[in-house]
Amino acid sequence: MNQDSIYAYTIPDNGRVKLTLDERFIRLEYSQSLRDHNTFPAGCLSSVSCISPSSFNSKQNPSILYFNILWAEVSSALMSDFKAALTIDYCTTTEKKTAQLQKLTLSIDAEFVDSCNEWIQKLLQRVYNASAGVVRCKRLLILINPFGGQGKARAMFQAESLPIMDAARCKIDEVVTKYKGHAAEIIENMENLEELYDAIVCCSGDGIPHEVFNGLSRRPDVKKAFTMPVCQLPCGSGSALCVNLVGSKNVSYSSLCVVKGAPQRMDLCSLTQKGKRYMTFLSQTLGMIADCDIGTEHLRWMGEARFTVGILMRVLAKSKYPCEISVRIAHESRNQVRQAYNEHKLRPQSSLPDQEDGLPALKYGTVDDDVPEDWKTIESSSLAIFYVGKMPWMSSDAMFFPAALPRDGYMDMVLVDSKIPLSESLKILTSIEEGKHFDSKHVHYYKVDAYRITPKAKSGFISIDGESFSFDPFQVEIHQGLATVLSHSPSFQAPGV
Template sequence: MSSQDDSSEPHDTTLIVESVSLTIGADSLLILDDRPAKADRSCCGLLQPKPETNHAISLYNILGAEVTASNLVIAYAQHSAKNDVSVTTVQYPISEKEKVAIERWAQQLLDAAYAKALRGKRLKVLVNPFGGKGTAASLYQRYAAPVFAAAKCQLDVQNTEYRGHALEIAENLDIDAYDAVVCCSGDGLPYEVFNGLGKRPDARKALAQTAVALLPCGSGNGLTWNAFGTGSVSIAALAIVKGLRTPLDLVSISQKDSRTLSFLSQSFGIVAECDLGTENIRWMGAQRFTYGFLIRLMRQTIWPCDIAVKVEIGDKEAIKEHYAAWSTRPQDPDADSKRLGIAAESPGLPELKYGTVTDELPQGWQVISGETMGNFYAGNMAIMSKDTNMFPATLPDDGLMDVVTIDGTVSRATALTMMNEIPSGRFFDMPDLNVRKASAFRLVPHQKEGYISIDGERVPFEAFQAEVHQGLGTILTKSGCIYEAAGPR
C-alpha cells in the first residue's frame, strides 16, 4: 500500500492486499481481485482458472472495517432480496508490518462511508411485542439486530409491557446516555415516545437532543416511510445506522385541559374512521385501511363540524413554490448545535401562541364550512402508510402543516378516483381536494360520537386545537432535510 507518513496529509485511497485492489471511490468501494482461483476441476477434469473479479460496494452500505490480528475485515449490507439486506463480510490476510497503514486506510474508509452520520450510535431499542401482527420481536432479531451489531451500535433493548409504557420510559430516560430511541412497532410507540419526552421538565432539550426512529413492525409505519422510504426492517436498520439528525415540527393538540404532541397527522371523517374503526381487523395489515375506506365510501357518510384555520399559504401553486424553495435551501452546518443551545436555555415545552381550544377563536383565522365535511386531514409528514403519499408538499421543519379538506357530497366515482391517484402523486392537484398550509387550526365536531385520530391513536371525540412548533422534535432521516417522498408536481 502506498501511504503518507504525515497523518495530516491525504492518504492514498487505494489499498493492495494479496493481489486485491481496494479503492475508496466517490460513492463506492471498488474491489479488483486478481488472485488465482484454487484448483477446481470441471466435469471433464480440467483445471478452471478464476476469472478477474470487479466488485463495487456502495459506501452507504458499508457498516464496519477493522483490522484483526491477521485480517482486514469489512462488513457491509448486501441486498439479499428486493426489499431486504443482510450483513456480509469480506476479509483479506495482512502481515504485521502492514497493520498501521491498513488501520489508517480502514479509518479513511469509515470516514467516507459514514460522512456526516454518527458512528456507533447509542440506541435505546423499544420492542412492542403486541403491535401490528405481533411479530416485532422476531423481526428485530432477524433483520435489525445483525445490522446494528455489524455497525457496532451500543444497544439497550427493552420490551414494552403495556399501553403507555413507552411514554413512561421516555419520560424517565437518561437522555445523555442515548443518541436515539428506536421503536420496533407501528407509529404508536413513536407517538408515546414523543409525548413522554414532552412531559419532562426539560422537554424541549429532550426532544431536541434525542432522535426518534422507527423499525417498521406495525400496520402504517408512517415515520419509516417518510424518513427512510421503505417498509423493510433491515433496510430501515441500515438507514438508522447511516441516519442524519433532522429537526421535526411537532404539533400541540389541546382538548379541554389536556395537551399532547403529534408528529404525523390529525384526522376527522372518513380517514379517521378507516384508521380507528378497523382495529378489529388489524390482522389484514395496511390493507385494513383500504377495506375500511371502501365500506364507508359506499355509505357516503358526512361528518359535520366547525373548522377554523390559521392559513399561511392557501394556493396550490404557491405551496409548490414554497416546497421547491425550502427543500433546496442551503443547509446551515451549525443549525443542530444552535437548536440544542436554544433548548438548553429554554428547556420546557414552548408556550401556546394561540391558546387552547377553550379560548376565544384568535383573530385572522379562516373559517371553513364543514356542514358537509367528508374528510379533514392535517399532516406534517407526507406519507401515512405504503403508497399513501397524501401530503407531497410537507417538509420536516418549515413550521407548517398541510390541511386537506374534501366535501362529503362528492360522488363515489370521484372519491374512488381520488383514492387511486394517491400512489401516483396526482392526488394533490385534483380539483375536489382543498389544500392549505397552516400553522394552526381548530375543529369542533357537531356529532356526539365518532373518531378523531392523532397519529393513529384515538382521542376523545370533542373539540380540539392544533398548533405547530417549528423544529421542536428530532428524527433520523436519509437526507437530513426532506422526506423520502416525491414532492408536488
C-alpha cells in the same frame, strides 16, 4: 503504494486484490490471473450485489458504497502463511431498498498490517461522516411494542435488525413495553437519557413514536430532551415515520439507515383538548380517515389493507361528518402551495430558529380560548375527509400530503366533501398512492400553521398519530424544528409536487 490503497488476498484462492478508497465507495481490483478463472474469487461484492462471472469479465470492477459498510478490522491469523485477516462487514442493497448482511474476509501480509490499520481508520472516517453528524458505534435505546401490528415486532428485530446493529458495533439496550402509555413513562422518567443514548429506536407502529415525543415533552429539560433523535423500525401495521425517513418498510434496510443516520430537525405540533396538551408528529383526522383507522381495529390482522377496505366501504356509503373548522391558512391555492414547497424543500437546519427553554408557548391559546379573529371558519354538514399531516406518506401506499416537508413550519390540510360524484371519490381514492389527488378540483389542499375543529355529530372517531382520542373539539399549532429525528437524509423520501 497510494495511502488510500492496500493489498490483500482472497481466501482460499490467494489471489491478489487492491482495495482503494474512492470518493463514495471502496473499489476492488483483482489480479489479471483471477479474471481468467471460470468462477469468481471468494469474497466478491458490489454496491448492490455480488458480481457474476460474466459481468466480472467486463471493464467494471466490484465496489461497495461507504453507506453500505458497517465495520472493518484486522483480526488474528486464519492461515499459517499470513499474519492476519481483514474483515469488512457490510450490507448488499437493492433498488427496492432491501438489505442483506454480508462479510468479506481477505488475508493480509504481515508487513502490511500497520498500514492496513491506518487504511481502516480512513475508511471508517468516510463510512461514518462525523462532520455530517453520523455517530459510529451508536448507543441505542430500542423500544419494542410486542402488541403492535401482528405481534411479531420482537422476532423481527431479533432476526433482521440486531445482526446489522451488532455488525456496526452498536451498543443496544432493549425495553419491551407492557401497556399503552408505557413508552411515554419510560422516556419521561429515565435518568440521564441524553447522556446514555445517541438515539431512541421505536420497534413498532406509529403509536410508540407518538408516546416517545410526548414523553420527551414532559422531561425537566425539554429543550435538551428534544435534541434526542427518534427513529423507527417498521414493525407495526402503520410505520409512517420510517416510510417517510427511510423510504422503505424493509426492517433490514431501515436498520442500516439507523446505523448511518444523523440528527435532523423536524417540526412538531401541540394539540389541546379537554384541558390537556399533547404532542403530535404525524397526523390528526376526523371523519372518514379516522373511521378507517380507529374503526377497523377488528381488521388489524389484515395489516395496512384494513385501511383500504375501510375507506372503500365509507366512500361507497357516502359517509359524512358535520363539523366546524377554524383555521389560520398560510397558503391556499395550488400555486401558492407549490411555491412554498419549492422555497422550503432545501431549507438547511441552520436557518431554523433557536429552541426556547421549556415547552414552546402556545401562540394561539388552547381549544378553550376564543378563536383568533384572523382565522377562517368553515362550516360543513357534509364533510367526508378532514385530514391534517406533517409527513407525505401516511402509510406505504398512501402519499396523502405530497407537499409536506420536515421543517417548513406548516401542516398540510386536506378537505373533501361527501357531495362530490361517486366516480370522483373513487378517482381520488385510487390516486392517493402516488399523491396525484393533489391536483383534483374536488380536493381542498392548504398549508396551515394552526386550526381548531369542532365535531357536530354526537359520536365518532378522532385519530391523532393513529391513536384514538376523545370525540371532542381540539386545537393544533405547529412548532418549527422542535423535534429531532435520526435520518440518513435531510429530506422526506417522497417525490414532492
